[in-house]
Amino acid sequence: MDELYKNLEKSVAHLDTLHKTFRDEHNFLESEKLDYSIYRDNFAEFSRLASELGIDKQLYDQDGRQMILADIIEYIFLGRGYYAIESKEQKQKFVQTIIHFVNLLMCYETMTISKNLRDKYLEKLKDKIPQIKDEEFYNGLLNRKENVGLPLSPAAPKEEKKVNKYFDSLLPKTAGGLWHELLVYSFLLRSKIGHVIPLLLIQRIHSGESTLIPPDFLVISHDKRMYGIEVGTKQDIHKIHIGTFSLQTAIPTATIDTINSRISDRCPICNRWIPICNYVIKNYSNFDLKINKENFEIKCLTINCGVSKEDKLNGNCPYTKYSRGKIQSEFGNHKYASGLHYHYKCVLNDAPPQLREKIIEAKDNTALKTHYPYYSGIEALLK
Numbered sequence: 187m188d189e190l191y192k193n194l195e196k197s198v199a200h201l202d203t204l205h206k207t208f209r210d211e212h213n214f215l216e217s218e219k220l221d222y223s224i225y226r227d228n229f230a231e232f233s234r235l236a237s238e239l240g241i242d243k244q245l246y247d248q249d250g251r252q253m254i255l256a257d258i259i260e261y262i263f264l265g266r267g268y269y270a271i272e273s274k275e276q277k278q279k280f281v282q283t284i285i286h287f288v289n290l291l292m293c294y295e296t297m298t299i300s301k302n303l304r305d306k307y308l309e310k311l312k313d314k315i316p317q318i319k320d321e322e323f324y325n326g327l328l329n330r331k332e333n334v335g336l337p338l339s340p341a342a343p344k345e346e347k348k349v350n351k352y353f354d355s356l357l358p359k360t361a362g363g364l365w366h367e368l369l370v371y372s373f374l375l376r377s378k379i380g381h382v383i384p385l386l387l388i389q390r391i392h393s394g395e396s397t398l399i400p401p402d403f404l405v406i407s408h409d410k411r412m413y414g415i416e417v418g419t420k421q422d423i424h425k426i427h428i429g430t431f432s433l434q435t436a437i438p439t440a441t442i443d444t445i446n447s448r449i450s451d452r453c454p455i456c457n458r459w460i461p462i463c464n465y466v467i468k469n470y471s472n473f474d475l476k477i478n479k480e481n482f483e484i485k486c487l488t489i490n491c492g493v494s495k496e497d498k499l500n501g502n503c504p505y506t507k508y509s510r511g512k513i514q515s516e517f518g519n520h521k522y523a524s525g526l527h528y529h530y531k532c533v534l535n536d537a538p539p540q541l542r543e544k545i546i547e548a549k550d551n552t553a554l555k556t557h558y559p560y561y562s563g564i565e566a567l568l569k
Contacts, residue, residue: 187290190262248321248355255358256367257387263287263368264384274473281372281471285462285559288365288449292459294357298335299457311356323352335360336457362450362459367402369449369559370417370442376473377568380407399427401439405567413567414439440564448482448557451507451527455536460529463505463556465491470558478568482560487551498554499546501531508533510553517548530554 207213209229214222236242246254263284271280297304308328312319319325326349327334335353338346354360359367367386374382383404391398401414414437416428428439444450451460466484469475486498486506493503508530512523520541522533530553534542 187287194258194262251355252357252359256364259287259358259364260367260384260386264371265387277375278471278473281376282467284368284372285467285470288369289461291358291365292461295335295360296458297357298353299333301331304334307356321352323349327353333457362444366444366447366449367417369447370415370444370561371403372470373559373561374403374405374415376470376477378473379564379567380405398431398434400431401428404437407567412437413564415564416441418442418444440567442561442563444561447559447561448527449559453529453532454526455528455532458529460507460527461505462559463491463503465489466505466556466558477558477560479560479562479565482558484556484558485551486554486556487549498530499549501534504529504531505556506530507555507557508553509555510550516544517550518553520545523553 208222208225211219211222211226243249244254267280267283271277297307305328308318308324312324326345330349335350338350358364371382371384383406384402385400385404386402389399391400401416403415403417405413405415407413414428414431416439418441428441431437432439449462452458453460470477486503487495497503498506506529507527508522509525509527510518510523511525512519520537522528522537522545533545537545
C-alpha cells in the first residue's frame with residue numbers, strides 16, 4: 187500500500203501545483219495578465235459555488251468520512267486498478283491483491299480491542315490532520331480504556347453509542363462493508379457471469395429531472411441481458427432503492443447475501459476477525475476452479491497447504507477456524523461446540539488444560555475449517 191498511497195499523493199500534489207501556478211499573479215508576464223484575471227475570476231466563482239454545494243465536504247468531512255475513505259480505496263481498485271488487468275492471468279492476480287487487502291482491512295479493525303494500536307493511530311492522525319483533535323468525540327475515544335466498535339445492545343448508554351459511531355468514522359466502512367464490496371466484485375469476475383460494471387463509486391444517477399439510486403453492480407450477461415446486483419442484507423432501504431431502480435429501468439436486481447458468506451467471522455474469544463489464508467487466496471484466484479455452495483467450506487486437516495497437520499492440530503495456524511455443533515462425545519460436548527466460528531488457536535488457549543488435550547486428540551475434521559468467499563442470492567444467474 188505504501189507505493190499506492192504515495193502515488194495518490196503525487197497525483198494530488200501535481201494538481202495542487204498546477205492550481206497554485208495559476209493562482210500566483212507573479213507567474214504571469216504583463217502580456218499574460220488577462221489569462222490570470224480569467225483564472226482568478228472563475229476560480230472565485232468556482233470556490234463560492236463548490237462551497238455552497240458542499241463539494242469539498244464530499245472529499246473529507248467527519249460526516250460520512252468512512253464512506254469517503256472507502257470510496258478512495260474503491261477508486262484505487264475499481265476506478266484505476268482495473269486498467270492493470272487485461273489477461274486472465276492478470277485478473278487472477280488482481281483477485282489475489284483484493285483478498286490480501288481484505289486481510290489488511292481486518293487487521294485495521296484490531297483497534298476495536300487494542301487500546302495500544304488505537305491510541306497510536308489517534309495520535310498520528312492528530313499530527314497529520316490537526317483538526318481531528320477538535321472533533322467532539324476524539325478525546326472520549328482517546329481516553330476510552332474499554333473495547334470500542336463492537337456491536338452494542340439497544341440498552342447501551344447513548345454516549346457509548348456515539349463513541350462507537352465516531353470510531354467507525356475513522357475507518358473505511360467498518361465491519362466488512364468495504365471488504366464485502368471488493369470480494370463480491372472478485373466473486374462476480376471469477377463466476378463468469380458476464381461483464382461486470384462496478385457502480386460503487388456512482389451511487390447516484392442523475393437526469394435533468396430526477397435522481398436514481400443504482401445497485402452496486404451491473405452485469406451484462408453472455409446472452410445480452412442486464413442485471414443489477416446489490417451487496418448486503420435485504421434491509422428495507424435496499425428493497426426500496428432496488429424496487430425503484432428496477433421499476434424505472436426494467437433491469438431486474440438481486441441482493442447478494444453477505445451474512446452467510448463466512449468471510450465475516452469474528453472470533454467470540456478474541457473479538458478479532460478471522461483472516462483468509464494463502465491456500466484460499468491461491469485457489470480462489472484460480473478461475474478454473476469451480477466453487478459453489480457445496481464445496482466452499484474447506485476441511486483444514488485434509489488439505490496440503492504448507493502447514494503440517496501437527497501444527498494445525500496444535501493451533502499454530504492463525505487462519506484455522508473451529509466450528510462445530512454439540513454432540514454427545516467427550517470431544518464435542520463442551521462450550522466451544524456452539525456452532526459459532528472461533529480461531530482454533532483461541533479455543534486451545536482459552537480451554538482448560540484437560541479439555542485442550544481432548545480437543546487436540548479428537549483430530550476433529552468436522553470442526554477445523556476455513557472457507558472460500560462465496561455469496562448466495564444469484565444462483566439462478568450462475569447456471
